[in-house]
Amino acid sequence: MKPINVGLLGIGTVGGGTFNVLARNEAEITRRAGRPIRITKVADKNLELARQVTAGRAEVTDDAFSVVSDPEIDIVIELIGGYGIARELVLKAIANGKHVVTANKALLAVHGNEIFAAAHEKGVMVGFEAAVAGGIPIIKALREGLSANRIQWIAGIINGTTNFILSEMRDKGLSFDTVLKEAQRLGYAEADPTFDIEGIDAAHKITILSALAFGIRMQFDKAHVEGISKLDADDIKYAEQLGYRIKLLGITRRRPEGVELRVHPTLIPAKRLIANVEGAMNAVLVQGDAVGATLYYGKGAGAEPTASAVIADLVDVTRMHTADPEHRVPHLAFQPGAVEDTPILPLSEVETSYYLRLRVEDKPGVLADITRILADQQISIDAMIQREPAEGESQTDIIMLTHITREKNVDAAIARIEALPVVKKQVIRLRMEELG
Numbered sequence: 122m123k124p125i126n127v128g129l130l131g132i133g134t135v136g137g138g139t140f141n142v143l144a145r146n147e148a149e150i151t152r153r154a155g156r157p158i159r160i161t162k163v164a165d166k167n168l169e170l171a172r173q174v175t176a177g178r179a180e181v182t183d184d185a186f187s188v189v190s191d192p193e194i195d196i197v198i199e200l201i202g203g204y205g206i207a208r209e210l211v212l213k214a215i216a217n218g219k220h221v222v223t224a225n226k227a228l229l230a231v232h233g234n235e236i237f238a239a240a241h242e243k244g245v246m247v248g249f250e251a252a253v254a255g256g257i258p259i260i261k262a263l264r265e266g267l268s269a270n271r272i273q274w275i276a277g278i279i280n281g282t283t284n285f286i287l288s289e290m291r292d293k294g295l296s297f298d299t300v301l302k303e304a305q306r307l308g309y310a311e312a313d314p315t316f317d318i319e320g321i322d323a324a325h326k327i328t329i330l331s332a333l334a335f336g337i338r339m340q341f342d343k344a345h346v347e348g349i350s351k352l353d354a355d356d357i358k359y360a361e362q363l364g365y366r367i368k369l370l371g372i373t374r375r376r377p378e379g380v381e382l383r384v385h386p387t388l389i390p391a392k393r394l395i396a397n398v399e400g401a402m403n404a405v406l407v408q409g410d411a412v413g414a415t416l417y418y419g420k421g422a423g424a425e426p427t428a429s430a431v432i433a434d435l436v437d438v439t440r441m442h443t444a445d446p447e448h449r450v451p452h453l454a455f456q457p458g459a460v461e462d463t464p465i466l467p468l469s470e471v472e473t474s475y476y477l478r479l480r481v482e483d484k485p486g487v488l489a490d491i492t493r494i495l496a497d498q499q500i501s502i503d504a505m506i507q508r509e510p511a512e513g514e515s516q517t518d519i520i521m522l523t524h525i526t527r528e529k530n531v532d533a534a535i536a537r538i539e540a541l542p543v544v545k546k547q548v549i550r551l552r553m554e555e556l557g
């Protein structure tokens with residue numbers, strides 16, 4: 122049977138994994154796809170690496186544009202990364218009538234509206250299962266498995282690097298920098314690891330999931346993005362004492378006025394399954410009105426787990442490329458004409474509960490002043506702990522957990538609390554999610 126020819130752009134961590142898994146499982150994959158899938162051409166600016174990995178089994182070049190223009194190539198896999206040359210190559214491949222598979226969430230979150238419109242126009246497929254939560258088939262689940270549901274919210278641990286850092290710091294007491302270096306060595310981190318640490322990578326991914334879940338345009342520029350770099354070990358400890366774990370979550374929720382789209386460290390009850398997802402593992406919780414809560418768990422980063430998703434897309438394209446484009450699953454789960462312009466809500470309108478840590482002078486009346494301010498802003502307290510000041514210390518920490526309230530009420534309360542002379546430091550505010 123005539124093979125389908127694939128051109129691979131970038132043979133680094135994921136590209137190398139894809140090349141190797143495809144070769145190793147060729148017979149099994151062919152039985153599924155109906156015909157052999159062959160990577161016939163590989164482009165990498167590091168020619169030496171490309172020669173080493175391919176070992177004579179594919180033509181090698183350092184000119185990626187020659188691959189997207191090659192008439193023999195049916196599918197282009199983009200595994201270079203970034204929004205620059207990757208965007209040019211993907212758009213060129215589409216313009217040349219090639220199907221595209223990519224793991225590049227940054228590219229899709231920022232330029233996805235343009236790329237999917239171009240693909241729709243040209244009648245080609247763009248597969249991106251690897252772009253969110255690596256090997257976990259979450260795109261497939263949202264596009265197909267859950268299509269009966271009105272999705273209400275999604276919350277996910279969707280960055281392996283930061284989850285690995287938080288887990289290793291907590292369990293082994295290792296420093297942030299040591300664990301980050303290990304995550305880089307293991308191939309989890311982005312080329313620029315600030316994308317991981319500052320929550321940008323998770324925001325790219327939750328932007329994509331939000332579009333798929335609610336049938337809205339990608340609006341990465343409206344996402345609230347907060348990473349783990351400012352997270353204090355004391356808060357991890359206090360959270361544990363209160364029965365919570367802190368995870369970097371991507372959250373998107375549908376509300377009558379719009380959609381919440383946010384990434385930030387989040388307190389989750391320790392008894393929830395998702396609170397116990399450790400290391401580089403990912404987990405995505407999806408709440409649908411009919412199905413209820415469903416949880417997807419697995420490896421979100423690394424060469425072969427990500428290759429697993431890339432190859433699943435290759436199989437899908439191979440099975441479907443001769444089908445009438447109107448009969449294929451729509452790229453973003455909803456028919457292109459049915460995508461809505463629902464606004465992303467500003468952070469001030471987000472509704473959730475909060476963890477507040479206040480550094481205060483240990484004297485009578487302090488608590489009364491603080492609770493009065495919270496009550497003025499209609500914020501009610503769910504739980505509280507006050508640390509006993511150490512011998513000779515005149516200051517102490519008060520930790521308060523609130524019921525659900527609006528972010529702008531918390532902003533107003535914090536501004537007034539910080540103005541109190543007895544409050545000695547900036548108030549620490551972390552958001553909480555029950556996820557139950």
Ligand SMILES: NC(=O)C1=CN([C@@H]2O[C@H](COP(=O)(O)OP(=O)(O)OC[C@H]3O[C@@H](n4cnc5c(N)ncnc54)[C@H](O)[C@@H]3O)[C@@H](O)[C@H]2O)C=CC1
Pocket residue numbers: 130131132133134135136164165166167170183185199200201202203206224225226227251252255308309310311312421422423424427
């Ligand atoms: N590493 C992981 O666990 C995961 C990565 N991804 C995404 O997969 C993509 C690839 O990531 P990695 O494999 O980790 O990156 P990598 O840095 O290991 O590989 C990228 C490869 O592209 C090559 N390259 C760079 N510029 C080029 C150009 N102009 N022409 C030809 N080749 C060029 C590099 O030499 C390198 O071999 C990125 O979009 C990343 O966000 C997605 C999920 C997981």
Ligand SMILES: N[C@@H](CC=O)C(=O)O
Pocket residue numbers: 252254255279280281282283309310311317322421422423
């Ligand atoms: N850098 C990412 C890789 C996968 O998307 C992560 O750590 O999750």
Ligand code: NA
Pocket residue numbers: 250251252253254255256257258259260430
């Ligand atoms: Na995936």
